[in-house]
Amino acid sequence: MTISSQEARAFSRAQGARFVEELFAFLRIPSLSGDPAYAPDVRRAAEWLAEHMQGLGLANVQVMETAGHPVVYGEWLGAGPDKPTVLVYGHYDVVPAEMSDGWQTPPFEPVERDGRIYARGATDDKGQLFIHVKALEAYLKTSGAAPINVKFLIEGEEEVSSPNLRPFIEAHLDLLKADVCVISDSSMRTIDEPAITHSLRGMTYLEIEVTGPTDDLHSGFWGGATHNPALALVEILGKLYHPDNTIAVPGFYDDVVALTDEERAMIAKTDLSEAQFKQSTGVPDVWGDRTYTIRERVSARPTLDINGLWSGWSGPGPKTIIPAKASAKLSSRLVANQNPHKIYAQIKAYIESITPPTVKVTVKLLTTGEPALIDFNLPAMQAAARAYEKGWGATPVFTRGGGSIPVVADFVTLMQIPVVMMGYGLDDDGLHAANESYSIEMFQRGIETAIVYLEELAAL
Amino acid sequence: MTISSQEARAFSRAQGARFVEELFAFLRIPSLSGDPAYAPDVRRAAEWLAEHMQGLGLANVQVMETAGHPVVYGEWLGAGPDKPTVLVYGHYDVVPAEMSDGWQTPPFEPVERDGRIYARGATDDKGQLFIHVKALEAYLKTSGAAPINVKFLIEGEEEVSSPNLRPFIEAHLDLLKADVCVISDSSMRTIDEPAITHSLRGMTYLEIEVTGPTDDLHSGFWGGATHNPALALVEILGKLYHPDNTIAVPGFYDDVVALTDEERAMIAKTDLSEAQFKQSTGVPDVWGDRTYTIRERVSARPTLDINGLWSGWSGPGPKTIIPAKASAKLSSRLVANQNPHKIYAQIKAYIESITPPTVKVTVKLLTTGEPALIDFNLPAMQAAARAYEKGWGATPVFTRGGGSIPVVADFVTLMQIPVVMMGYGLDDDGLHAANESYSIEMFQRGIETAIVYLEELAAL
Numbered sequence: 056m057t058i059s060s061q062e063a064r065a066f067s068r069a070q071g072a073r074f075v076e077e078l079f080a081f082l083r084i085p086s087l088s089g090d091p092a093y094a095p096d097v098r099r100a101a102e103w104l105a106e107h108m109q110g111l112g113l114a115n116v117q118v119m120e121t122a123g124h125p126v127v128y129g130e131w132l133g134a135g136p137d138k139p140t141v142l143v144y145g146h147y148d149v150v151p152a153e154m155s156d157g158w159q160t161p162p163f164e165p166v167e168r169d170g171r172i173y174a175r176g177a178t179d180d181k182g183q184l185f186i187h188v189k190a191l192e193a194y195l196k197t198s199g200a201a202p203i204n205v206k207f208l209i210e211g212e213e214e215v216s217s218p219n220l221r222p223f224i225e226a227h228l229d230l231l232k233a234d235v236c237v238i239s240d241s242s243m244r245t246i247d248e249p250a251i252t253h254s255l256r257g258m259t260y261l262e263i264e265v266t267g268p269t270d271d272l273h274s275g276f277w278g279g280a281t282h283n284p285a286l287a288l289v290e291i292l293g294k295l296y297h298p299d300n301t302i303a304v305p306g307f308y309d310d311v312v313a314l315t316d317e318e319r320a321m322i323a324k325t326d327l328s329e330a331q332f333k334q335s336t337g338v339p340d341v342w343g344d345r346t347y348t349i350r351e352r353v354s355a356r357p358t359l360d361i362n363g364l365w366s367g368w369s370g371p372g373p374k375t376i377i378p379a380k381a382s383a384k385l386s387s388r389l390v391a392n393q394n395p396h397k398i399y400a401q402i403k404a405y406i407e408s409i410t411p412p413t414v415k416v417t418v419k420l421l422t423t424g425e426p427a428l429i430d431f432n433l434p435a436m437q438a439a440a441r442a443y444e445k446g447w448g449a450t451p452v453f454t455r456g457g458g459s460i461p462v463v464a465d466f467v468t469l470m471q472i473p474v475v476m477m478g479y480g481l482d483d484d485g486l487h488a489a490n491e492s493y494s495i496e497m498f499q500r501g502i503e504t505a506i507v508y509l510e511e512l513a514a515l
Numbered sequence: 516m517t518i519s520s521q522e523a524r525a526f527s528r529a530q531g532a533r534f535v536e537e538l539f540a541f542l543r544i545p546s547l548s549g550d551p552a553y554a555p556d557v558r559r560a561a562e563w564l565a566e567h568m569q570g571l572g573l574a575n576v577q578v579m580e581t582a583g584h585p586v587v588y589g590e591w592l593g594a595g596p597d598k599p600t601v602l603v604y605g606h607y608d609v610v611p612a613e614m615s616d617g618w619q620t621p622p623f624e625p626v627e628r629d630g631r632i633y634a635r636g637a638t639d640d641k642g643q644l645f646i647h648v649k650a651l652e653a654y655l656k657t658s659g660a661a662p663i664n665v666k667f668l669i670e671g672e673e674e675v676s677s678p679n680l681r682p683f684i685e686a687h688l689d690l691l692k693a694d695v696c697v698i699s700d701s702s703m704r705t706i707d708e709p710a711i712t713h714s715l716r717g718m719t720y721l722e723i724e725v726t727g728p729t730d731d732l733h734s735g736f737w738g739g740a741t742h743n744p745a746l747a748l749v750e751i752l753g754k755l756y757h758p759d760n761t762i763a764v765p766g767f768y769d770d771v772v773a774l775t776d777e778e779r780a781m782i783a784k785t786d787l788s789e790a791q792f793k794q795s796t797g798v799p800d801v802w803g804d805r806t807y808t809i810r811e812r813v814s815a816r817p818t819l820d821i822n823g824l825w826s827g828w829s830g831p832g833p834k835t836i837i838p839a840k841a842s843a844k845l846s847s848r849l850v851a852n853q854n855p856h857k858i859y860a861q862i863k864a865y866i867e868s869i870t871p872p873t874v875k876v877t878v879k880l881l882t883t884g885e886p887a888l889i890d891f892n893l894p895a896m897q898a899a900a901r902a903y904e905k906g907w908g909a910t911p912v913f914t915r916g917g918g919s920i921p922v923v924a925d926f927v928t929l930m931q932i933p934v935v936m937m938g939y940g941l942d943d944d945g946l947h948a949a950n951e952s953y954s955i956e957m958f959q960r961g962i963e964t965a966i967v968y969l970e971e972l973a974a975l
Contacts, residue, residue, distance in 0.1 A: 278848050
């Protein structure tokens with residue numbers, strides 16, 4: 056029987072409504088990996104996915120234990136040992152979502168509005184990983200076979216920086232053996248400008264706590280001679296940046312490799328205007344280091360952000376206390392050659408050096424992730440470009456991604472294979488935010504592109 | 516029948532255990548005035564107190580409506596029109612308390628440990644106001660009469676700066692008519708150093724919100740070109756103080772009347788050493804404007820404190836967002852001649868002037884309270900000093916209180932009577948904090964001193 060990508064594509068279009076319904080079932084499971092209270096839901100999501108793969112005829116489907124949340128594995132090796140093997144990586148875990156963050160509909164009750172699916176995880180990454188499952192299904196249900204062998208490695212800890220994935224890969228190098236790894240967990244600017252990501256930022260995530268008095272104090276009794284920990288915290292964090300919006304942590308930029316003129320020219324192809332940036336984000340004005348373009352700042356330059364602040368009373372009405380403590384979560388997005396642990400040590404030393412003796416400070420590392428940079432002239436990368444031309448209907452650009460997929464560096468290092476990041480999301484899907492959504496048209500075109508990509512890889 | 520303070524005092528000692536049990540019942544009602552969800556409990560506390568007064572034989576007992584929480588009124592006018600009348604002011608409302616703040620036992624399930632009562636409101640102000648109720652009861656149950664007339668005005672909004680009390684007083688000047696007002700809602704340094712407060716700080720309480728993007732943003736996609744609202748907030752708040760710990764708001768100190776050498780000498784009598792301050796608060800080091808002593812800083816100088824900070828993610832684990840907004844609650848304790856509304860306008864203008872165009876800021880006034888300063892040579896003040904000598908067993912000092920009882924200025928202005936602040940609390944009772952407590956010995960000595968004070972006022 057001939058293996059036909061045309062038939063597979065036609066099948067995927069005919070079955071689109073069912074595919075979306077299946078995705079809804081997957082999205083209903085609140086698989087929040089960062090909160091221990093949701094551990095049973097994380098496992099339920101893994102089991103749902105494994106059962107689904109089993110039902111499609113994949114072999115050796117397993118929910119495999121790690122020191123944290125489990126990994127889902129499944130394979131179809133019917134193309135035989137002479138054909139290449141692609142390893143699809145994705146993640147079934149999600150970040151937190153609460154109605155109070157501004158969701159219009161409950162984040163774990165997916166709904167369709169105006170051609171978009173609204174739910175936590177819709178684009179990051181349940182919707183995008185599901186594309187590859189459905190592409191394989193389309194081949195198997197039409198031709199009974201796919202052009203190459205396919206393995207799935209879907210983890211449950213990406214949103215907490217994949218602490219157990221590197222050891223998992225090291226322990227299962229034979230099982231995972233493949234010629235190329237494909238990941239769909241990134242995005243394009245508009246639906247007609249597909250992008251292949253060849254660089255990702257790394258991450259150092261830390262928490263800082265400033266303490267002063269043993270308990271909260273009455274501000275009338277003790278105010279005036281007590282260094283308010285919330286004040287001390289803002290005084291410390293107010294010194295994270297220089298007035299020119301560069302990061303004030305000594306040594307922070309030391310290991311950053313300067314962008315070449317060629318790279319800057321490529322990045323310029325996808326630059327954002329100030330107007331576009333304001334439109335997409337809603338900010339009153341653009342900010343940052345003005346010696347770099349906006350696209351460079353959000354993808355090729357490192358950052359230091361405050362992700363959370365909390366101290367004292369935030370409920371209704373006044374409460375006249377001096378809080379006993381004040382805390383913040385900080386994270387730094389890193390670029391190639393920056394070492395997350397070295398950056399952590401630099402930030403910690405800086406914070407400690409500017410903390411006055413009137414309070415105490417503790418700095419704690421939460422997670423790290425390595426940055427990654429892939430050569431876009433590799434055959435598997437160029438095959439991906441052709442798959443977009445034929446399957447998506449547009450020539451892709453190679454871009455740097457501002458986000459972090461810590462495992463990308465691990466695949467390259469441990470498996471010695473190229474990692475091809477075919478992001479099927481849109482920049483304004485609102486991932487990690489309230490009202491995260493995913494375009495059903497993107498979902499459909501993604502499945503067709505994934506179908507063509509298997510054919511292109513077979514032809515290499 | 517002779518009116519005997521000795522018999523009343525003996526009765527109060529004999530009935531001490533019952534008095535504490537009754538106070539427990541009062542403390543069990545979570546009368547949080549700042550949170551609308553607790554409104555029914557606030558009313559329940561008012562009704563409990565009114566019923567209790569009624570049971571003791573007070574006349575004209577009423578739970579009187581205001582635009583907010585009700586006022587409890589009750590009177591005993593049996594001494595007749597030739598005798599003076601004292602108006603006892605107190606408040607039955609409390610500030611919030613949650614186990615997560617570090618309480619060892621539930622804040623609204625009072626317990627006795629080592630001679631102290633642990634509960635929210637134990638010292639502020641249920642325990643202290645109850646002293647006057649029990650002092651009157653002791654006279655009525657022994658002599659059948661008190662030496663002078665007594666009126667009670669117990670409000671339910673002190674902890675939200677008494678927004679409806681001034682209009683209430685204005686509307687009921689005849690009902691409330693008295694020769695002196697006594698308030699027990701302040702404290703002494705140690706049990707053997709009773710203090711009469713002759714000055715209180717005022718208050719300006721405000722909230723600030725910094726907004727940037729429309730929704731929370733993924734820090735990988737947008738980080739580097741977005742002015743993080745939490746960063747902008749800390750940059751703004753980090754400029755509230757000069758490096759010498761004086762407040763940087765232009766004009767802030769303009770209306771403060773300089774302390775005279777005589778006043779500074781009096782304040783020096785109750786000064787705290789750095790060691791004492793650190794011991795009482797647990798802070799690693801003392802802070803503030805070093806041109807003033809510690810006691811001056813916490814009572815005779817204005818402050819600006821951060822009472823709360825909140826932005827983004829504060830739950831477990833990492834969440835890599837740029838928060839859409841960041842907020843803070845700020846309050847300023849004011850001294851005589853500072854106008855709370857003028858101070859609000861100055862702080863608002865300063866914050867707006869240092870907010871960059873990359874974010875938006877809104878500043879909102881929550882509450883205000885006037886500062887107060889009373890002449891301690893008035894007869895009613897000197898009678899209070901004698902009451903401590905005879906009833907408490909120690910000569911009191913006249914002190915400035917760092918806290919705020921906004922209504923004190925109103926009593927002086929509207930009723931033209933002296934306000935005598937006989938605080939029966941201890942500086943380290945932990946009011947407004949976790950594990951607020953009240954010494955049972957203080958409670959007993961307070962009742963006896965209140966009994967003697969009525970006698971001293973009769974003799975004027």
